Amino acid sequence: MNSAAGHAFSFRKIPMSAHLLILMLLSGLLIHDFLHLQRFDSAQLSRVHSLIDQLEKLDAETEQFMLQTINHTRFNYDDLTDDTLAMRDTYHLLQSELSDARFRDSLQDLHDSLTTQFTAIDEFKAAFSIWANSSRYLSVLIKQLIAAHPQQRLMLTELNRDVLNWQLYPDNDELKTQLLQQSKILRTTGMEELYRHLQIILTQGGEVLDAITASTTCGTPENAERLGEQFDAFYTQEMDQKRRNEQTLLMLGALLLAYLVLLLMMRQHDQRALRESEQRFRLLFDLIPDAVGIHQRGLWRYVNPAAMQMYGAKSADELIGSPVLERIHPDHRRQVAERIQNEVKKNQPVPLMAQKHLRIDGSSFYAEVQGIPFEERGQQSIMVVARDITQRIHAERESSRLITILEHTSDFVGMADRNGQVLYVNPAGKSLVGLAADHDVQQMQIADFHPEHETARLLHEILPKAEATGSYQTKAIFKHSDGHDITVSAVFTAHQDNTTGKATHFSVIGRDLTAELERNKQLEHTQRLESLGILAGGIAHDFNNILTAIMGNAAMANRGLEQSNPAREQLARIEAATRRASDLCKQMLAYSGKGRFIIKATNLTDLVEDMTRLMEVSIHKNVVIKYHLAENLPAVEIDTAQIQQVILNLITNANEAIGEKSGVISFSTGIMHADRHYLDQTLTDKPLPEGRYVYFEVSDTGCGMDEQTMQHMFDPFFTTKFTGRGLGMSAVLGIVRGHQGAMRVYSELGKGTTFKVLLPVSEQAVAVEESIDHNDSSPLTGTILIVDDEETIREVAAMMLEEAGFDTMSANDGVEALEVYKQHGDRITGVLMDMTMPRMDGKECFRELRRINPDVKVVLSSGYNEQDATSRFVGQGLAGFIQKPYSPEALIDKMREVFAAS
Amino acid sequence: MTRQRFVPAAVQPFKPPIATARRCGVSLLRALLLLAPLTLLLGAQPAAALNLSLEPLQPIPEKIPADPALAKLGEKLFFDPRLSADNTISCAHCHDLEHGGVDGLKHSYGVDGREGMVNSPTVFNSGLNFAQFWDGRAATLEDQIDGPVTGHVEMDSKWPDVLKKLREDQLYKQRFHTLFDDGLTANNVKHAIAEFERTLLTPDSRFDRYLKGDVNAINEAEKHGYALFKSYGCVSCHQGRNVGGNLFQKLGVMGDYFKENAMENKAGLGRFNVTGLASDKHRFKVPSLRLVVLTAPYFHNGRYRTLAETIRTMAKFQLGRHIPDEDIRYIIQFLYTLPGKYRGKSLEPKDRPLLHFGNLDSAPSGADS
Known part of the structure; x- marks a missing residue:
């Protein structure tokens, strides 16, 4: 079996064409042999022999017939003639039968003998006819002659007898001779006729017998026999050949059959293998989770179940026969069409390509497609393998988005393996630790990122904790490339391998706390300052009230005294002192941001020019102010007084800084464009917009400031001056901030200091200053209701107003004010109301008053600045505002302003 | 054909062995020759x-075995003068079936009135003759046909010409193709005519x-x-x-x-x-x-x-x-x-x-x- 299988195996290697050739060869030999056999005429034997027998029979018959004829038992030549004709035909048949060359001589012999025979038979017939006639007539003639010639009777009778005798013994030549002699006599005796007939009898008789002899000795039967024998020999040969042929044929047949059987078996085997293989492949096709399809000339020919599912087809018919491009999203159709064309043209597979496909229901999805062209039965087909990668794409996109987040997050993100080998650090992380963005971190270890002590902590505390619980949040110290520590709030995550449970990788997300810490510090600082500010503001506000009383009273007292009264001087001092105290309050308020603001669009250069005398006065003799003032400065919206205050403070400090030596204070104004970068380096309340800023700059050649000083320079109550109260700079900063401005400080110990103040450019034109005419003394009439919780203020205000010509009424708080107004509202021209009062504050009271009389004129007074105070009364018809502390003149002016209008 | 043989008791059918034929024959001859005249007298x-x-x-036998369809075709040809060069002489011209199968002339004549050499024998019963022509030069009726057809003083035709003429006749073409595998050939024409002649028995x-x-x-x-x-x-x-x-x-x-x-x-x-x-x-x-x-x-x-x-x-x-x-x-x-x-x-x-x-x-x- 093995050998057979082995033989079959090598047999298999023979190509089909060789098989066919061998088969054809075998078949050819088979057919050849078969034809050979066919040619063998087994009937030939019998035919030839029957012909030969026939010939011999006929030959015997002819002889028989001839003898019968001469024996007078046969009376015509029909049968004899028929037989000769039959013999001739038989010979012709034999001749055609034995066409082989070897028979030619024998046939010729036979032909010759037959010819002899036929000739003899012809002779026989002719001779016998003649002889028979004469023989018959002889007796008659002799009888006649005997009757006519009685004397010859004896002779004639004897003659007759002799003739008859001779006819019995024709080989008796003696008798014949005798007769011949006797016949001569007849001639002389005038029996011509008898003579003639006798001659005939003698001659023709002999000829008849000769003819028979010739016919029987012609050798036809012998020749036929010989022919037969020759044929037999030939036939035996042929038989042997035939037998050999048969054997060969059988062998060939068997061989052919065996060959065919083998081929068939092989084919069967192959068929089965093919079927199995086909089944397997079909199964595979059906099972393959990837979509597989075959298309020809742009139309689907075959789709596997996975493909049907991918496209959402319920049956293969929905896809088969349909155009391939129909399944491709319009966006990709052209590309895909080109790709397919290329494939077909070059007959090469095309690589994976992500394509947008359409399901049967029209929804789209992404598929990864690979195409392989091939030829199937002469037709160019393309096999397509596709995989729905929509999810993958989404996952990839998701992943890439996440990675983008990582890449863009400002937190440090890093990953390392178990061995401490760093695998990834995001850009923010690299930046945090001072690495270049393109620095290859994969050569680094975790330890490179941390100070030594921290690395230890990582190894022994942090990472084990992370591994144990999955993640661990803690503060960690990172190391900057330049050596300094960076505090980071970090979450360490252990990436666990599902099978072993141990962490294969560690990752960390860390937020730089430095800035936060710094901000916290700042915040604390700011908060502290703010609280201080509030405090200061509060104090200032109360102070203002008190100062109002003092100033008011002193002013009133001064008015009442004569010029020469020495108390006037004291009162003047009181006034001055009060004013200084008021300034201080203003500073404090300003610092806290709550100073009174009167915004006007002002040209800074003009302002400075107006202040030059003031500035000159403030400085030492040895100090020179150099002015560099820009022309055509755009306006800035500023509170003139406050900015003046700022400038004065700066000049004062510069002066102080220069000290006893000689020095220069440089004062310049100008306009600049401040960008983000510049602005970021300034001291501001909040981020300022980039743009045009008007600046003034005070620069001195004084002693400069050290770091410490610069840090605390703007702190309230911080001073380097012996006599300083420490509010100057804080006020400056407060004012600048209040103006939406910025400030920059440069200082170098021993060299000098420069302060630069930026103020935003205003769109408005420089405001023309209204001149308030203080000397307008037109009388004022009307009754003013004064509402304030401070008795002194009430009194002072009343005094001021009465002096101006008004009548006054007072109320303690809002409630009382309402009662009064209800009673005397028709008499009351206007109300002077304090903002902050118990029971009912200014706002509420104002509202209530308005209810009573919508046209009520109310002037608000407050220690806070106008903006803050009046902001709550926007749109409510507040007649005016006056800030405390106010001088009588200010009050009168305001009143005039408000009520003169009515 | 069946041979009825009534053999008189006195005479035995002679079936000698071949070799001894001569010897036996002669003696018997002797014996029977005596009886000869007697028989004759009888x-x-x-x-x-x-x-x-x-x-x-x-x-005469009622029939010689012959193919009737072939004989019919032969009959048509027998009367067809196209066998002759000038299309005037058919077989029937010399062998007139209405006239005893002969033309009644001393010598027959052929095309252009050319005089023949012999007197035409009758065509009737010619199938029973053992040879054709006065000199027996044609062994069969088929062979005999060559003589008149090609004879200068008779039809003076050539077989190719005859065949060409016959081929033009659709009937001949069709009939010959039906009856013979090889169609209209000289041999087949002769066969047909001879077959017809065989039917001319009386x-x-x-x-x-x-x-x-x-x-x-x-x-x-x-x-x-x-x-x-x-x-x-x-x-x-x-x-x-x-x-x-x-x-x-x-x-x-x-x-x-x-x-x-x-x-x-x-x-x-x-x-x-x-x-x-x-x-x-x-x-x-x-x-x-x-x-x-x-x-x-x-x-x-x-x-x-x-x-x-x-x-x-x-x-x-x-x-x-x-x-x-x-x-x-x-x-x-x-x-x-x-x-x-x-x-x-x-x-x-x-x-x-x-x-x-x-x-x-x-x-x-x-x-x-």
């Missing part, structure tokens, strides 16, 4: 009913009926004529079913015929023209006498217009006998019983003009005037 008297097996004449003559046993088929004079025919010895050569046609015989057995009647052409040499043997000089195929009463003139050259002078001449040169007129008349009467029927119609003439002849004794040999 045969001389007309018996009440004939023993057919003892008669030298035999009836069986069932009065004499044949007499042979078969109808004693009243012929009258006494006719019977007597038959007896004379036998006793004179005419029957030696004019025997068998065709009353001749089965042997060659010399013309001038008992005398030199050609000395007295010079040959008109070389046809007179007869068989010698075929074999070249001296013994074959002036040997001719013995003609059939079946329709002799219809086929004047007589002999190979058509020399004798009357049957009477023919018989007289024959007797003189073949038998060496003188037959008196009276016997000639009996014989002629007998001969009138020989024509049989063709296609149901008897060819025996109602009138017997050949019986009327002048005194022949005055003229030793009837010269043709």
Whole structure:
């Protein structure tokens, strides 16, 4: 079996064409042999022999017939003639039968003998006819002659007898001779006729017998026999050949059959293998989770179940026969069409390509497609393998988005393996630790990122904790490339391998706390300052009230005294002192941001020019102010007084800084464009917009400031001056901030200091200053209701107003004010109301008053600045505002302003 | 054909071993020769009913086996003059079936009136002859056809021309293709014509009926004529079913015929023209006498217009006998019983003009005037 299988195996290697050739060869030999056999005429034997027998029979018959004829038992030549004709035909048949060359001589012999025979038979017939006639007539003639010639009777009778005798013994030549002699006599005796007939009898008789002899000795039967024998020999040969042929044929047949059987078996085997293989492949096709399809000339020919599912087809018919491009999203159709064309043209597979496909229901999805062209039965087909990668794409996109987040997050993100080998650090992380963005971190270890002590902590505390619980949040110290520590709030995550449970990788997300810490510090600082500010503001506000009383009273007292009264001087001092105290309050308020603001669009250069005398006065003799003032400065919206205050403070400090030596204070104004970068380096309340800023700059050649000083320079109550109260700079900063401005400080110990103040450019034109005419003394009439919780203020205000010509009424708080107004509202021209009062504050009271009389004129007074105070009364018809502390003149002016209008 | 053989008890059928044929034959010959005259004498008297097996004449068979479809085609060709060069001469021209199968001329003539060399033998019963032509040069009827078709003085055709003409005829084409695998060929044409000729038998003559046993088929004079025919010895050569046609015989057995009647052409040499043997000089195929009463003139050259002078001449040169007129008349009467029927119609003439002849004794040999 093995050998057979082995033989079959090598047999298999023979190509089909060789098989066919061998088969054809075998078949050819088979057919050849078969034809050979066919040619063998087994009937030939019998035919030839029957012909030969026939010939011999006929030959015997002819002889028989001839003898019968001469024996007078046969009376015509029909049968004899028929037989000769039959013999001739038989010979012709034999001749055609034995066409082989070897028979030619024998046939010729036979032909010759037959010819002899036929000739003899012809002779026989002719001779016998003649002889028979004469023989018959002889007796008659002799009888006649005997009757006519009685004397010859004896002779004639004897003659007759002799003739008859001779006819019995024709080989008796003696008798014949005798007769011949006797016949001569007849001639002389005038029996011509008898003579003639006798001659005939003698001659023709002999000829008849000769003819028979010739016919029987012609050798036809012998020749036929010989022919037969020759044929037999030939036939035996042929038989042997035939037998050999048969054997060969059988062998060939068997061989052919065996060959065919083998081929068939092989084919069967192959068929089965093919079927199995086909089944397997079909199964595979059906099972393959990837979509597989075959298309020809742009139309689907075959789709596997996975493909049907991918496209959402319920049956293969929905896809088969349909155009391939129909399944491709319009966006990709052209590309895909080109790709397919290329494939077909070059007959090469095309690589994976992500394509947008359409399901049967029209929804789209992404598929990864690979195409392989091939030829199937002469037709160019393309096999397509596709995989729905929509999810993958989404996952990839998701992943890439996440990675983008990582890449863009400002937190440090890093990953390392178990061995401490760093695998990834995001850009923010690299930046945090001072690495270049393109620095290859994969050569680094975790330890490179941390100070030594921290690395230890990582190894022994942090990472084990992370591994144990999955993640661990803690503060960690990172190391900057330049050596300094960076505090980071970090979450360490252990990436666990599902099978072993141990962490294969560690990752960390860390937020730089430095800035936060710094901000916290700042915040604390700011908060502290703010609280201080509030405090200061509060104090200032109360102070203002008190100062109002003092100033008011002193002013009133001064008015009442004569010029020469020495108390006037004291009162003047009181006034001055009060004013200084008021300034201080203003500073404090300003610092806290709550100073009174009167915004006007002002040209800074003009302002400075107006202040030059003031500035000159403030400085030492040895100090020179150099002015560099820009022309055509755009306006800035500023509170003139406050900015003046700022400038004065700066000049004062510069002066102080220069000290006893000689020095220069440089004062310049100008306009600049401040960008983000510049602005970021300034001291501001909040981020300022980039743009045009008007600046003034005070620069001195004084002693400069050290770091410490610069840090605390703007702190309230911080001073380097012996006599300083420490509010100057804080006020400056407060004012600048209040103006939406910025400030920059440069200082170098021993060299000098420069302060630069930026103020935003205003769109408005420089405001023309209204001149308030203080000397307008037109009388004022009307009754003013004064509402304030401070008795002194009430009194002072009343005094001021009465002096101006008004009548006054007072109320303690809002409630009382309402009662009064209800009673005397028709008499009351206007109300002077304090903002902050118990029971009912200014706002509420104002509202209530308005209810009573919508046209009520109310002037608000407050220690806070106008903006803050009046902001709550926007749109409510507040007649005016006056800030405390106010001088009588200010009050009168305001009143005039408000009520003169009515 | 079946051979009925009634063998008289005295005579045993001879079946000798081949080798001893001669010896045995001669002795038997001796024995039987004695009986010969006896038999003859016995045969001389007309018996009440004939023993057919003892008669030298035999009836014509009703049929020779022939293919009827082929014969029909042959018949058409037999009458078709397209076989001749000028499309005027058909077989029937010389072998007129309405005229006893001959044209009644001394010599036949062919195209352009060219005179032939011999007198045309009858086509009737020619299938029973053992050879064709006076000199027997054609062994079969098929072979005979070549003679007239190609003969210069006859149809003067060439077979290719004949075939071309025949091919133009759709009927011939179709029939030949139906009957023969190889269609219209010379051989097939010959086959067809020969097959037709084989059907030209005239069986069932009065004499044949007499042979078969109808004693009243012929009258006494006719019977007597038959007896004379036998006793004179005419029957030696004019025997068998065709009353001749089965042997060659010399013309001038008992005398030199050609000395007295010079040959008109070389046809007179007869068989010698075929074999070249001296013994074959002036040997001719013995003609059939079946329709002799219809086929004047007589002999190979058509020399004798009357049957009477023919018989007289024959007797003189073949038998060496003188037959008196009276016997000639009996014989002629007998001969009138020989024509049989063709296609149901008897060819025996109602009138017997050949019986009327002048005194022949005055003229030793009837010269043709």
